[in-house]
Amino acid sequence: MKDFFISYTRADKAWAEWIAWQLEKADYSLIIQAWDFHAGSNFVLEMQRAATEARRTVAVLSPHFLNAIYTQPEWAAAFADDPTGTDRKLLPVCIEKCELKGMLKAIVYIDLVGKNNSDACDFLLHEIDKALTDARGKPATEPAFPATISASRPEPRFPGSLPPVWKVPFLRNPNFTGREQILADLHTTLAAGKNAAVTQPQAIHGLGGIGKTQIALEYAHRHKNEYACICWLNAEEPQVLAGEIAELAHWFDLPEKDTREQDAKIDAVLRWFGSAQSWLLIFDNVEKADAVRPFVPQGGAGHVILTSRSPNWRGLAQPLSVEVLDRDESVAFLRQRSGCDDEKGAHEVAEALGDLPLALEQAAAYMEASALDFSAYLKLFTGQRKRLLKKGQPPDYPETVATAWEMAFLQLKNENKAAIELLNLCAFLAPQDIPLELFTAAGDKLPASLQKKVADPLAWQETLALLRRYALIDLQDNHLNCHRLVQAVTRDRLPEKKYATIAEKAVELVNAVFPSDTDPLDYRSWPDCERLLPHGLSVTDHAARHGLQLTETATLQNQMALFLQSQARYAAAELLYRRALKIDEKVRGFEHEAVAIRLNNLANLLQDKGDLIAAEPLYRRALAIDENALGQDHPDVAIDLNNLAGLLRAKGDLTAAEPLYRRALEIGEKTLGPDHPKIALRLNNLAGLLRAKGELTAAEPLYRRALEIGEKTLGPDHPKVALRLNNLAGLLQDKGDLNAAEPLYRRALEIDEKALGQDHPDVAIDLNNLAGLLQDKGDLTTVEPLYRRALEIVNEKLGADHPSTQTVQRNLQSLLGKIKGGK
Template identity: 40%
Template sequence: MVDEQQPSVRQEISGEFNATSVFGNPSVHYHQAPVSSEPPEHVWMIPYRRNPHFTGREHILQQLHSSFLTDRAAVLTQGQAISGLGGVGKTQIVVEYAYQHRDDYRFVLWINAASPSTLTADFLSIAHHLQLPQRVEQEEAQVVAAVRHWLATHDGWLLIVDNADDLPLVWPLLPTGSTGHVLLTTRNQHVGKMQGFWIDALPLSEGITFLLRRAGLLTRSMALEQVPFEDRVKAEELVRLMGSFPLALDQAGAYIEETSCGLARYLALYQHRQFTLLQRRGGIAGEHPDSVTTTWFLSFEKIDHTRPEAREMLHLCAFLAPDAIPEEILAKGAAVLEPTLANVLSDPLIFDDVMVLLQAYSLVLRDGQRHTLRMHRLVQEVLRESMDPAMQRVWAERVIRAVEAACPPVEHRFWSVWEQIVEQALVCERWVRAYHLHLPEAAHLLQQTGWYLAERARYSEAEPLLTSALTISEQIRGKEHLHTAASLYYLAGLYRNQGKYEQAEPLYERALTIREQELGSQHLDTATSLNNLGLIYRDQGMYEQAEPLLQQALAIREQQLGPQHLDTAITLGSLAGLYRNQGQHAQAESLYKRSLAIREQQLGPQHPDTAISLYYLAELYRDQGKYEQAESLHLRALAIREQQLGLQHPRTATSLTNLARLYQDQGKYEQAEAFMRRALAIYEQRLGEQHPYTMEVRKNYNVLLQTMKRA
């Protein structure tokens, strides 16, 4: 399953084996057919033995064969191309195709197009095997022309052109309008008018099978289930770590087979010595291709020689999440990068030129519709490990600054942007920890990402980021700094969203103290802290402590922002909730309606914050037995949350829970049971079995079932 660069010790040519050693360039050492005026009936020039470990790729082999048979007009004039990253198994696929279909052709011809010299040498070799009269010509161009003419005027042949990475060199030499089949392998993703087949890493199941076969632990006569369970588990873990990349799996299997170290030991070694093992090949001469690192270093060197700034792009991508790197992040982060790379990222034409080069070696894949890039995780590993620790730190810091510069505010209208950024930000958190990069940009990036995750109810992912942001801010700015107050505020908000009031309260208190001291009692940020600390007191039933804080926050916001501002609406809702809890329904209703009107006007009727106002006003009506009004508002809020937040968001579950209670109050038990069952499932999945919200809903659900006599 790998791109082999060396032929086997024994070559089968014209139906006979050549025992001559053929290490090195297979073109130079082909067995020369005897001089004869009679053309041969059959020629077989495949320089590799059939791979006994070949696994999977059936769909590619079937597509190749089907295309040669059914799309005859296209393949006769253009041929077919197998494209992919070096080491992904392109050569092995075409070799396997040749062996599977050798009876379909009288002439199976091979050209190694790795360089002009190998290309020319193999044309000469073909001329000798076909016994062409021009084979004795001194002018190579005449021999090449003779081979092309023969291909154009004969049928029953398959021409495999391997390693055709320099397509402009190869195109003029391929036959046109012929009646045979051309099959080409290249690292270049763009193959012109040829029919292209992109080859990616193996599917997980095929990767596991291939590794076990290569390691000698699974024969073709065995079922996978016959391999010990522990070996299958370790194989799967190793395949996942290697991104199911064929050449890496081949190296691992060869090492395990030769050393008899076993999968468990190799896995332990790989987890600590990954780069070293990726450099190793098997010890049996001629049986194994170059290592992963050697294969890719050759591409890196060619890129560096052709366009040095392209190598910089590779380094940048090596420190980002591999599967979907948004081009928008790169463009927005360009300003904080060093000048050479900033020039590439800020100029679309230069960026496109660099992408053409990187795609020519399949080191980066570009999705033009989604505007994202992709790089295999092993390519990233090799690139990173080829740097010394100081340079790794430099690039990690650059990536953190670039991603931070691309982050928008954590607002609902930017959620689609955050969905693209969040995986990159999570990778940056890894570099913050690995290289102890306590930077202002790192603190801000972790804080914003953590809050976005909290808003999407991904609480377990959010907490370590918000905690790290607070720690970094305290270290680089001090415990009394305003940025530290912001970090305290967001971490407290995470705890409040989960009902962890005791953990949230001291953080809110610290943030308020800092803001009052640094900004004064009338500042808007102070009002924010007053509002949120008041909410914590309110939610814990500490009404006498909560009311003056909320009244003060409302006064500041109305005075400085105006009565129609969204922040004013927030505090109106907070104070309304306090009055509702105290049974002061008229005061609560007036404030809830004011808050709802502001949000509908400023945000629109379908915004998640509008749903918050709808929800709380509905609950107030339920408290008063105004069921029809309550139901209408709750259903509106639920529809907004399902659409905007998703069917599995905890706030969606909250709407479901309170609708269930509304129906339960009216004796509509079947409707209540359906809504509460949905809510419980969401809470169990998103918050956990032991979360207070989950436990409360489960208790209420059991009471409902007892009422329905179903418990």
Template identity: 30%
Template sequence: MVTSIQVASTAGQNRAVPVVWGSVPQRNKNFTGRDSLLGELRNRVTSEVTAVLPHALQGLGGVGKTQLAIEYAYRFAGDYQVVWWVPADQVALARSALAALAPRLGLSVTPGRIDDAVADVLDALRRGEPYYHWLLIFDNADQPEMIKEFLPHGTGHVLVTSRNHRWQSMADTVEVDVFSRAESLAFLHRRVPGITAPEADRLAEELGDLPLALEQAGALQAETGMAVADYLELLSQKAVKLLAENPPSDYPVPVAAAWSLSVTRLREQMPFAMELLRRCAFFGPEPISRDLLILGRYVLESPLREALADPIMVSRAMRELGRYALARIDNNRKTLQVHRLIQKLIRDELNATESVQIRNEVHRLLRAADPDDPDDVLKWPAYETLLPHVEPSSVVESTDPDIRRLFNNIASYLYNVGDTRGCLATANKALEVWEAAAGEGVRDRAILIAGRRKADALWSLGEYQDAYEMRRTTMKNMRQVLGENDQETILVTVGHSADLRVRGDFAGARALDEDILVRTRDVLGEDHTVSFIAANNLALDFELTGDYDRARTLDEKTLQDRRDFYGRDDDPNVIFSLNAVARDTRQAGKYRQARSLAEQAYHLYQQVTAQMLPKNHSWVLLQAKDLSVARRLDGDFNDALSLARETHRLYVDNFLSDHPDTLAAAINLGNSLRRVGDLEAAADLIERTVEGYRRVLIADHPYTHASILNLAVIRRQIGRDTGDMSLIEEAKDKLEDALAGLDRTLGSAHHFTLTCQSSLAAAVADLGDAERALELDQAVLPRLTEVLGPEHPHTLMCAANLALDLRAVKLERQADVLASETLARYRQALGAEHTDVLEMAKGNRLDFVFEPSPF
């Protein structure tokens, strides 16, 4: 195992650095003292007694907790293979930072599954694979209860910085206090050239040995050459004024006084830098991109507009802020960062009118940096930059529709990167604030979009009933407020069709999607991405209602439209449509052709996963599952099983265990195990799948009933092999219940219903009731012929079984004629060497199975 990378140091010696180093702030070149604290922290971290606990640096603001954590990371970096910094003052930031660690640990990341990525990271750290020695630092974790679930356990170390004393009951806590006087003196001697020992001692006394205040004072004196006596006189005046007029509550007087002196000098020397600092006070305490501020040349008023358009002026302002220690400047990352206490002091200095004005300006800056397309993966880095500042700047409080659009875009971004819970929390916050401001019953565009996003998040979290109610209400309001043809109305309606499919209303979803496709093409045009989505959904409805030819025709058109639109055949959207065509072809019974198309799609996705998509992306997994089914139906049982195992494993690792796609992968694996003779494993897996459908879908959902068909087939086969007729009797009873359910929910002519009826005939025949088996198969065959066509394998399968029924009741001549004709057509359809053809030739009964399509 790689433990570190060796690099040459400036002293000519080799030092170890971590293999993975992420987002740790720049080391403070003025860091002084704290040796006893660092020693105590190191002893506790490495102690066998406390090593299993998280370690917390706890203390008041301004005492240097974050700087101590940074210094620890750099000083002991050589002892770790992974050092990772996690901003923990917002849950969304913590989740995002942890998810970003996944690829650095060699873990696959699925877009849209950030919670799974976080879980995978925590599991990998727990197991110590691939790195045994790791350090995670959670900075500013002031809400222990909200961040506790993200703290990893296992082979490495966790360090937390926080002002909250509640960490004392949850972690091994190291109290961080002000500097010792010796540390204060050492710092000032290092920071202020020429300062005498008595001067340093008096300055430290006046500033209460508070590191942040000492940094402010040292910077001002170092940069201006101000005499210590003059500084102390000014400091005394400022402290008295502060205590008399505006007693600080959230910060110590020394910080406020020292800050006030630095700000006074900055305001005198460069007013533009002071105005820039005021704007920074309304961002989050995380680093602020310099490019984000420069956007003010487009959206702010004069004279700030002109100043921000001058790169020389901006560079000078940044230099001045750094000189006076009012902001931490990172020239490598092109960011500046203002301490939260300094931000609070600046905001408290402003009157209400000034605060509102500056906060609105910050909102405009954030909106100017918004790419306004959270669905485009190439725009996600921009949203990652915006995310830390949206909540602290109170964007949600804005009544400007354009600023509210930014907040909704952030919710969409969180949804797209897989932070579904973060999306839900953001949408809920928007609805809470905006509905209260608008008044009861008022629904504007922003509120409606937030409602759509909330419904999307609920659906992804498996809260299907809540999603259904939320989306139905939102759709109704959108139609009234925005109109039928607004793009937002179209999108919420497209989502509502998925609600209907989950509820088992395939016919209702089809009717809705037929209408929405016409409207989408009329409003947006046939070559719009939303039109492609609408067409794909309608084709899926055709598939679920058994109209496979229409499904294939529509999917083939969408495939060609997407090829024309994207200009290539290896775009993920194009491959998605190619797989849909392959699935339609398989459902129509053309197994060889379907497998060929599915293999083509599979190889294209394998190329794409090396460049754009991870191997566990939901589209990639769906295609792999469909290919496994196609291989199995084409008679290639071993390759089908191998792919089914791998695909099911990836689904289990990356999706909810009861997610419909995970359950579909489990059914495919169970069907594959049955074909290679592993009946007990197949029965166990599919029985758990049936229970999964019952948990996640409504009790009367067609998939809940249809999945019983697969379990009954296996139970019946085990019963035949072992002579246990009770298993066959049990299978018959289950099939009768399933048939009643399918007849009730889909109708007697649906493909699922007819195959279930034929399976029931097989169970009845095994129990010796040849007359009833004949009656059932005779009723099914003409209807399957009408629904699927005479050459479909399921039609031929039913005909083959009917021939056996005829023979069982001594109608030998009819049985011979039907068997001969059916075998010839079966060979033509599947090939003479196909397993099902060979089984029919031997006189064995053939079995139907259920292959679920996605919702």
């Protein structure tokens, strides 16, 4: 005979295994389904064998256990054998707060709720001993690890404790109900490939509001004991997804974590997944398979889950379709969430709402906030539904959803108009991680009613709490989340004129906090840019979809593009630059100075990409606009002259470039003063041209003055200082002073690696320069790895046809030829 049979429901498997482990560790024998039932056996007969062969039944009590069907006969059989509890046949162990009813209510249970691992273990064994012998007390020390336990099975983590890496932005939903079958199917399918190199990802798909995200979230919480790493990624916007993948380098403490080059971080993270074990990666709200395909790990012993409204996942994932809740699940949820125990009323409300989880949640929240029972809510719902249906069917979601939210909107309008205004603004932002500072720092950009609430900390908190009470937002730390379906309903109910007004306000909000007065190469602003990027993309996209041509949109797109360009994300940056240019040309006119700024930035990007032919006419057009609008000696004209001269120099036309550089320097010194950072840029550029012409003696003092200004105004570790160091070192190398040049090259490399990352194109330039100097010194053994690392960077970042790539390639081939010739 075994000592115990562990009775539990699937949702509490982690707890059951932990309890079983502690009991076996204390030298008890037991039967537990997870360890002792095998494929091919008859489940009912196995349960019968377990119940008859075990002296006692340990019931793992939780709301899931009490609502499950198959656990009832298990504890009932033990209760029938010992109705008075004299022989302790039934030993309930409570692992989650729940309300006991009927016969179970009379049995004293072992309460583990709220205890940590060590305390729960001690208390469990102490209470078990008391129940069985009434003599055995708590042991003085923890029992030694039993030699009979197989070392092949690791001790389960304490249920409720998180994996070492837990990047999940949502708390567990205490009202999650049902979905047992799809959770079981999901676990079975994922576990089927556990020993394979790659486990096929699972795509959960269904219409908006069906509960896809909640299913993935519940799965993560239920099975967290099975993983050492669980990471949740917002996959709705590709640019945001790339940033979230890169951020994992910090979570995994990878060597590349401080790299500023995003692609290098992503590569490192994917390599980590490819070699690691026991991880779960969740891509939430994927629009298309191609958007996540580059980020699905190849290799490794982990699992991938995707949630999406699309059913088209063959080839990348095994799709699992999510339907509406079963009626019994809907009824159970409504009764639990609302606190109303009227089963018939809950059934009627569930039927009216079509068993859609998000609509059920909103209805229950409304009932709780308004102190309504099911019949009263249903009466209001029916009346409101008839009025809404007269306006036509909503485009992207069931009309039951629109009806449920319309009721909440009307109630909010009566209670707190500012709450409606806040929700309207949130509807145009990205759904997750909306910073509260967007509103608290907005000042007079907010609608008057909301501005007044934000200015009063207590009223502001009450406004947020009201929206949360009606299940319209979720608050976490210093940000809020708003379900994308709530956002869609909110936008769709806005009249066209109001829509345009709110869309414009939303752009202004993000514009006000997105870094704009700092150098895009200043990496200190990059975290803020990355955090605000999804909201900037969202508000500008909504404005574009509605045909709004806003100068604020162009400004925000320009700033986002500057950030993306600094990260070498050229394709995304170019798209935003072109959109900003198109808006300003239409709204401000083709000859406006703002258009010149857009042209300069786009041309600079094209030059970075090596497309000099496309960049030149943009630079020339920007110069003509500023000369006509601002005058011949304006500082902006100096910028245009400098940019155009740089392009001409890159094309090899030094004669045409020199007078432009000299004119730009003259204007700058006259208008900005001799020690302004922009003067350093002009000096550096003119010195570079003189060096290219062979006028080294004239160039050196210009380089040294530029370096001195840069160190003084930007600090000694700024990337622009690295540029000045590189240039001065190059001149010294040309003069033959190799010993003086080498420490400057090395310092430049150190600055750029720290500030920009190991795989930034500027680092490749540093490597190429240092390699060339070492080659001139005859140190051929250390040169080849530098050239190869530089070539790898520029090949990946700039492409094989970029001039920088071709330069490094030629340098490497020349070196290899010399090495071969030397041998």
